[in-house]
Amino acid sequence: MKNAYTIPLILSLLVNFSCTKLVEVDPPVNKTMAAGVYGSDASAISVVTYMYVELTNFWYTDPRCIGSLGLFGSLYTDELNFIRGQFTNQTLMDFYNNNLNSNFTNVSYWEAAYSNIYRCNLALDGLNASVTLSPGIKKQLLSELKFFRALNYYYLVNLYGDIPWVVSTDYTLNATLGKTPAIQVLKNIQADLRDARDQLSANWLDGTLLKPSTTDRFRVTTHAASALLTKVCLMTGDWEEAETEADKLINNSAQFSLDSLNGCFLVNSRECIWQLQVLNSNGVSQVADIFIPPSTGLTENRPFYVTPALLNKFEPGDLRKENWLGTVTMQNVVFYYPYKYKVIQPSTPAKEALCVFRLGDIYLCRAEARMRQNKPDLAVEDINAVRRRAGLQDLGSLAIPALLNALLQERSVEMFTEFGARFLDLKRLGVINSVMPSVCAAKGVKWETWKSLFPIKIQDVQRNPNMKQNEGY
Numbered sequence: 001m002k003n004a005y006t007i008p009l010i011l012s013l014l015v016n017f018s019c020t021k022l023v024e025v026d027p028p029v030n031k032t033m034a035a036g037v038y039g040s041d042a043s044a045i046s047v048v049t050y051m052y053v054e055l056t057n058f059w060y061t062d063p064r065c066i067g068s069l070g071l072f073g074s075l076y077t078d079e080l081n082f083i084r085g086q087f088t089n090q091t092l093m094d095f096y097n098n099n100l101n102s103n104f105t106n107v108s109y110w111e112a113a114y115s116n117i118y119r120c121n122l123a124l125d126g127l128n129a130s131v132t133l134s135p136g137i138k139k140q141l142l143s144e145l146k147f148f149r150a151l152n153y154y155y156l157v158n159l160y161g162d163i164p165w166v167v168s169t170d171y172t173l174n175a176t177l178g179k180t181p182a183i184q185v186l187k188n189i190q191a192d193l194r195d196a197r198d199q200l201s202a203n204w205l206d207g208t209l210l211k212p213s214t215t216d217r218f219r220v221t222t223h224a225a226s227a228l229l230t231k232v233c234l235m236t237g238d239w240e241e242a243e244t245e246a247d248k249l250i251n252n253s254a255q256f257s258l259d260s261l262n263g264c265f266l267v268n269s270r271e272c273i274w275q276l277q278v279l280n281s282n283g284v285s286q287v288a289d290i291f292i293p294p295s296t297g298l299t300e301n302r303p304f305y306v307t308p309a310l311l312n313k314f315e316p317g318d319l320r321k322e323n324w325l326g327t328v329t330m331q332n333v334v335f336y337y338p339y340k341y342k343v344i345q346p347s348t349p350a351k352e353a354l355c356v357f358r359l360g361d362i363y364l365c366r367a368e369a370r371m372r373q374n375k376p377d378l379a380v381e382d383i384n385a386v387r388r389r390a391g392l393q394d395l396g397s398l399a400i401p402a403l404l405n406a407l408l409q410e411r412s413v414e415m416f417t418e419f420g421a422r423f424l425d426l427k428r429l430g431v432i433n434s435v436m437p438s439v440c441a442a443k444g445v446k447w448e449t450w451k452s453l454f455p456i457k458i459q460d461v462q463r464n465p466n467m468k469q470n471e472g473y
Helices: 009-015 031-037 041-056 066-076 090-096 107-129 135-160 182-199 222-236 239-250 286-291 319-324 359-372 376-389 400-415 421-428 432-443 458-463
Strands: 080-082 272-276 304-306 325-330 333-338 354-358
Touching (some): 041 135, 041 272, 066 080, 066 090, 066 107, 080 090, 107 135, 135 182, 182 222, 222 239, 319 325
Antiparallel strands (some): 080 304, 325 333
């Protein structure tokens, strides 16, 4: 799909105009221009392909990138710490200290997500109005856009709670929207994902959308929609549907299986349901680039290390500690750092890709859905599938309270530093306010219950009388 990332300037301008503020946006591009862009399959594909680029277009330490949640969510909870220096980034300090405010740069994700949503809505309007596109291409592109819109809303509602639900390109209307309750946002996300799931290709397509790709898993498929729908259903309490969607993925042995621990994050891994392409010209993923320090030790540019809280969660013999953590020694002190992504030397083409959804996660999602339906033995089976891959003994029968603890434990050592999974898990499973007080005490700060939501940018609150700031900010 890499050739599809070369987009003509006019298309880049179309989707990259300055609509970065929900409450104060520029007027949309004129309809004549849009009609030309959506007049051919190739140009329409380029516009939607740019959405993929936008997901990885920012540096991993930039809060505008959803991948950066793997860093900032880990700092905000109990997974990562970092060495301080003369030029320590204040953003890192504020996330680690759970000290966000409405003038803080974390709101860049709010802006970036709503900018992406606006682009999706604009492209949906353009595609729906087009009468010249090939029906199959049009169906795939419309479904990809609904998936992208759902993905952005999924992280927005997790981070901010009640949020505006924007499906219009009327910028004057959008500028005065109030909040939609989080549960309704989640129901809307489900509707988008069900529609996308039923229309998307079952194969990862190449840049033309005409034939399957055999070398990567970069394009959104019906399986990606099922994976995200599984996660959303866990939030809405639709346990049976969550289990059903997870079943589709786990039972699809023709396309998916648990890969080796060192194979999970490689391009075209059988574990990966959907990957984002590494866009760095040297083929090194941003995750490896920020987490792997030089052999001499941690630096201000590569300062991150795993906390004792996370390190102590690995059981003796857990191969994830051996394969997914690296070590470096400084002044006779051993520091562990995330080592899921390992390729630090230039490689063309890239050997690794940012794995957004993978089967190990889905097994644990199904375990959660089964636990909620009072199917403890089946839930334990799913947890054990992940444990066996890590070289651990099977768990025996567990009652529900102990099963919840086992699930939290397994998710901790399986999903650390991946897209803010720890933060989202603590909230979804209802334990954030019992876990975080001691976590914050160890950091030397105090946890407040309202810190489970991030602040909305103060300028958006001030400009829009219908926009209420989140409690505590």
